[in-house]
Amino acid sequence: DVVMTQSPLSLPVTLGQPASISCRSSQSLVHSDGNTYLNWFQQRPGQSPRRLIYKVSNRDSGVPDRFSGSGSGTDFTLKISRVEAEDVGVYYCMQGTHWPPLTFGGGTKVEIK
Amino acid sequence: EVQLVESGGGLVQPGGSLRLSCAASGFTFSTYWMTWVRQAPGKGLEWVASIKPDGSDTHYVDSVRGRFTISRDNAKKSLYLQMNNLRGEDTAVYYCARGQRGCDYWGQGNQVTVSS
Numbered sequence: 001d002v003v004m005t006q007s008p009l010s011l012p013v014t015l016g017q018p019a020s021i022s023c024r025s026s027q028s029l030v031h032s033d034g035n036t037y038l039n040w041f042q043q044r045p046g047q048s049p050r051r052l053i054y055k056v057s058n059r060d061s062g063v064p065d066r067f068s069g070s071g072s073g074t075d076f077t078l079k080i081s082r083v084e085a086e087d088v089g090v091y092y093c094m095q096g097t098h099w100p101p102l103t104f105g106g107g108t109k110v111e112i113k
Numbered sequence: 114e115v116q117l118v119e120s121g122g123g124l125v126q127p128g129g130s131l132r133l134s135c136a137a138s139g140f141t142f143s144t145y146w147m148t149w150v151r152q153a154p155g156k157g158l159e160w161v162a163s164i165k166p167d168g169s170d171t172h173y174v175d176s177v178r179g180r181f182t183i184s185r186d187n188a189k190k191s192l193y194l195q196m197n198n199l200r201g202e203d204t205a206v207y208y209c210a211r212g213q214r215g216c217d218y219w220g221q222g223n224q225v226t227v228s229s
Contacts, residue, residue, distance in 0.1 A: 037214045037215070039215055039216065041158075043158075048208060048221055048222050049150075049158065049219050051215065051217050051218075051219075060217065092157065094158070096213060096215060097214070099163075099213065099214065100160075100173075101175075102160040102163070102213065102214075103160065104157055104159070104160070105157075106157050107157045107158075
């Protein structure tokens with residue numbers, strides 16, 4: 001099974017400042033079809049997860065452009081250019097390349113300093 | 114608008130059974146893989162099971178294989194998770210999600226508590 005490792009576990013950020021979350025996979029996430037099925041999800045307190053980014057860098061509809069995804073192979077990053085209060089929550093990466101099983105990172109909690 | 118609405122959770126004793134349902138609307142249900150994901154109290158997300166659009170192929174996490182069954186009724190636009198021989202470690206909020214590689218839409222979640 002592919003192990004997804006996120007860092008940091010907790011990320012205190014000042015409003016208006018950037019934030020960056022790392023996600024590393026135990027093997028390359030490049031699928032034989034050429035796609036890399038790496039997704040990012042946001043889970044606000046008390047809410048369901050919401051997908052922000054799919055296939056490494058594609059923003060879902062309605063996701064603010066301050067969120068961006070990048071990376072390749074085994075190393076991926078979610079960046080928030082300027083953190084807003086509504087961005088508080090836990091962020092998860094998930095790989096869909098080598099499934100089953102689908103595997104998630106352990107989560108990164110973003111909070112305001 | 115895509116909507117996924119789960120139902121059927123609750124409190125059950127160890128060894129008991131529950132059936133979760135997920136009613137879908139706003140998209141052509143019969144053309145999508147569907148997935149169940151769970152979240153234990155204070156923990157992260159864990160994939161549970163997925164089912165092919167026509168129901169002919171299913172996959173499970175090792176910890177539930179043989180106890181849980183994922184199924185669907187495309188005419189009713191509904192997804193199900195039959196959970197048998199429930200254990201304390203199955204206590205979680207269960208989410209249904211559209212797709213498998215991407216899981217682009219999620220339901221509101223349904224609490225399942227296994228306790229005597």
